[in-house]
Amino acid sequence: MRSVLIPFRANSAGTLIALGADRIVLTDEGELGPIDPKLDIRRMVQAPDSQGTFVQDTISVEDVMAYVRFVGEQGASRTKAPSRKR
16 A cells, blocks of 8 residues: 655645555645646647648646637537527
């Protein structure tokens, strides 16, 4: 059994390590902080007169989820039938 002790604060990677344990022991002042997962994306940027260059982008998962929510909300608002005045 793997246990972790959090005497004060565990942020980001510390929280991820704690979540991988079988048992988490927190003191009275112990807390698990937020994690900031990211997606690493490698893509090719093509210029008209070149072979292209690979670019490494890092995108926050929270940004992706916010975009998905935004698109869903915009799509839902555009598919609603207009209200008829009586």
